Amino acid sequence: xxxxxxxxxxxxxxxxxxxxxxxxxxxxxxxxxxxxxxxxxxxxxxxxxxxxxxxxxxxxxxxxxxxxxxxxxxxxxxxxxxxxxxxxxxxxxxxxxxxxxxxxxxxxxxxxxxxxxxxxxxxxxxxxxxxxxxxxxxxxxxxxxxxxxxxxxxxxxxxxxxxxxxxxxxxxxxxxxxxxxxxxxxxxxxxxxxxxxxxxxxxxxxxxxxxxxxxxxxxxxxxxxxxxxxxxxxxxxxxxxxxxxxxxxxxxxxxxxxxxxxxxxxxxxxxxxxxxxxxxxxxxxxxxxxxxxxxxxxxxxxxxxxxxxxxxxxxxxxxxxxxxx
Numbered sequence: 001x002x003x004x005x006x007x008x009x010x011x012x013x014x015x016x017x018x019x020x021x022x023x024x025x026x027x028x029x030x031x032x033x034x035x036x037x038x039x040x041x042x043x044x045x046x047x048x049x050x051x052x053x054x055x056x057x058x059x060x061x062x063x064x065x066x067x068x069x070x071x072x073x074x075x076x077x078x079x080x081x082x083x084x085x086x087x088x089x090x091x092x093x094x095x096x097x098x099x100x101x102x103x104x105x106x107x108x109x110x111x112x113x114x115x116x117x118x119x120x121x122x123x124x125x126x127x128x129x130x131x132x133x134x135x136x137x138x139x140x141x142x143x144x145x146x147x148x149x150x151x152x153x154x155x156x157x158x159x160x161x162x163x164x165x166x167x168x169x170x171x172x173x174x175x176x177x178x179x180x181x182x183x184x185x186x187x188x189x190x191x192x193x194x195x196x197x198x199x200x201x202x203x204x205x206x207x208x209x210x211x212x213x214x215x216x217x218x219x220x221x222x223x224x225x226x227x228x229x230x231x232x233x234x235x236x237x238x239x240x241x242x243x244x245x246x247x248x249x250x251x252x253x254x255x256x257x258x259x260x261x262x263x264x265x266x267x268x269x270x271x272x273x274x275x276x277x278x279x280x281x282x283x284x285x286x287x288x289x290x291x292x293x294x295x296x297x298x299x300x301x302x303x304x305x306x307x308x309x310x311x312x313x314x315x316x317x318x319x320x321x322x323x324x325x
């Protein structure tokens with residue numbers, strides 16, 4: 001059984017390529033085609049549950065601003081007529097917004113939520129700081145079937161080359177601080193006070209930060225939050241961190257482990273399995289930092305490593321560009 005990416009590739013090969021060749025032969029080498037962007041199908045994560053909405057057959061056709069003015073409207077009309085004629089296409093209004101003819105600028109700007117210029121192939125440092133991991137993964141997922149002009153693919157590669165060093169280190173430092181403050185400090189404070197609701201929030205923030213740190217250290221963008229753990233499991237080949245995160249998420253919060261226990265910043269309450277797991281996960285992250293050469297000293301308290309990570313920031317403000325086409 002074909003997955004959605006395979007089905008849409010088949011749809012392009014047997015329908016869309018023929019439409020472009022027959023009706024727009026003079027522009028055939030000006031149209032990039034593929035499937036990417038929002039939707040579990042673009043990640044290859046679609047299943048029976050995810051097919052209850054915004055699901056169906058269709059591809060994206062990306063063109064430059066100039067080509068949109070030249071032939072984009074006619075191409076859009078022809079493509080929509082094709083989709084409507086195909087049996088069991090299941091095109092919803094929302095899916096029509098995600099597929100079909102669009103400019104390269106429109107695709108990237110809408111997903112990244114900034115006004116970017118893919119045709120120039122640059123982004124400022126300020127723009128990089130404004131992006132979040134999931135939108136970058138969404139902008140670079142899926143598959144490009146054809147791109148003769150190369151503009152769409154070149155900007156895609158620019159994003160896939162990952163954060164500039166300065167941005168990468170700042171984001172690492174932010175998440176090291178977040179993990180330490182929320183999970184290695186405030187969880188114990190909340191449990192000592194008997195505030196289990198706040199403690200649960202600390203645990204959730206700790207899990208989120210641990211996963212973000214893993215992806216940052218792997219130099220990969222994680223997908224939308226509900227798919228992050230699945231993507232982490234695929235990257236975590238040994239399964240050590242993913243299993244600890246799973247156990248951590250399933251562990252029952254235990255107020256009884258804190259009865260008669262006073263808070264002390266330098267004394268961990270290992271009677272609470274959640275505390276033990278938080279330290280084991282911190283140790284995994286510490287090891288990854290060391291393997292990347294980001295730290296010298298060793299400490300499971302991740303706040304300790306913030307200054308070392310930031311100290312490596314290059315004095316250069318160069319962000320890099322892709323070659324002009």
